[in-house]
Amino acid sequence: NKEKLYLSVKDSGIGIPEEEKEKVFRRFYQSKNHLIYPVHGQSGTGIGLYLTKQLVEALGGNIWVKNNRQAGTTFRIILPLHSSNPLSQVPDVIAQNGNDEADNNVQNLREWQRERLSILVVEDNRDMCRYVCSILSPYYNTLEASNGVEAYEILEHYNVDFIISDLMMPKMDGLELSKKVKENFTLSHIPFLMLTAKTSEKARTDSYRMGVDSYIVKPFDEDMLLTRIRNILETRERYQQKFVDEMSVETLEISEESNDKKFMDQVMGVMNDNYQNSSFEVTDFAEAMGVSKSLLNKKLKALSGKSAGEFIRIYRLNLAYNIILQNKKTKNKNIADVAYDVGFNDPKYFTRCFSRQFNITPSNLLEK
Incomplete structure (x- = not known):
């Protein structure tokens, strides 16, 4: 007994063959008899009626098509009629409650x-x-x-x-x-x-x-x-994970002529020149690169998967890992020496970072 809204849209075209009436609501379907009205060199896409049907059904309604007696086609829609728009109340609910239910309403509004x-x-x-x-x-x-x-x-x-x-x-x-x-x-x-x-x-x-x-x-x-x-x-x-493991720009599979390749080559050069300096941090990194801190973070995050601060630390830790492997033979450096060599001024902090990165302590790697 609920009130319903009835919509009827009529044209005076050539009509739709009986065998195609259900097909016209399929995604990308276009009738063999359809007329082409070029817009920027394109005809229709076969998307409009598909989306219309999805919207109508999402609102609890129905849509169907009938050919007119003389010429053309009529599309008919029936929708349940609400006395008020439920979504119109959402901002008030959000403002008053600020709870999980309100958060869900925000999500439904596609914010x-x-x-x-x-x-x-x-x-x-x-x-x-x-x-x-x-x-x-x-x-x-x-x-x-x-x-x-x-x-x-x-x-x-x-x-x-x-x-x-x-x-x-x-x-x-x-x-x-x-x-x-x-x-x-x-x-x-x-x-x-x-x-x-x-x-x-x-x-x-x-x-x-x-x-x-x-x-x-x-x-x-x-x-x-x-x-x-x-x-x-x-x-x-x-590619980013492989780069973090090997610290080689080639693993990122970036085009040689691209701006991104030039950027990453410069990043590696700056790090190579400054990794031993324990006071070298993100501000110095951005200054050496000639970009802002926000742009440096944005580019590094997109290309390497790491922020500038993370990148500095991981670069140093990868160098330390290789130095420890080489030191297995020479035995001329202890763990503190390695930490200082790669820009850490606190061997204990270096050990914690190293262990988190490689799931093994520096001393265990040295003795392994």
Whole structure:
């Protein structure tokens, strides 16, 4: 007996064949008889009706389609009708309670969560952009841009951990955007995934040449998109762990010509010149690199997985590990000597740091 809202949207087109009526709500489905209305060289994506059905059903309603007697099609929607909008009360609840329930309401409003990575989705087709964000939003914070120009402005004002961009867009396309990102020192570390309808070898080559990490051909599967993102991030983490173990820039698999490779080479040079100085810390590190402390931390965290302070400590500990291995034969240094040699001024603190890093004490490694 609940009140319901009835919506009817009618067109005067060619209608939909009976056998395709249910198919039109499938993701990426396009009727063989559909008309093409190009927008920036593109036709529809087959996303709009799929998203509409998802939204209607999420609200407890139904949607169906019927052909008109004379011409065209009518889409009909029935939704349960509420006397007030439940979400309109959420800010008051949050302000009054500030409890776990309120926190859940904030999450339902899709506010950002600090512990999540943030992904920028660049896509000029609004339906496709929202569809991609709907896939990502359960796992990541999302930002939206309709072209490369908007995306670049967002990148200059927000901390973004990953970029997903369409290839063909007005004002600035995906290739130009990826080129600008990779040329900008403050942004060049951000992974870049290209979405494209082009499958030619040249399109792939051009994408990789511009610094794109990977690409996906439209239409794509939701799990494929999430898996590709996860694989890119996990591969980077494996490279970072190998780098921390070996302290060799080559293990990061960074392009030789890239700004990031030059940055990491400079980082290693600065550390090599200063690791013995026990007073050398993050402020000195940033000054030697010619960047701010915040940018130094941002770049090092993105490329090595470590903050500047952690990087200094791990660099020294890796050197100490190698010195101890060499000292097994010569026996000319004790643990305190090794600690002082690599810039620690407290052997006890050095031992605690070493043990946490390598799961073995310096003395046990020496005697092993």
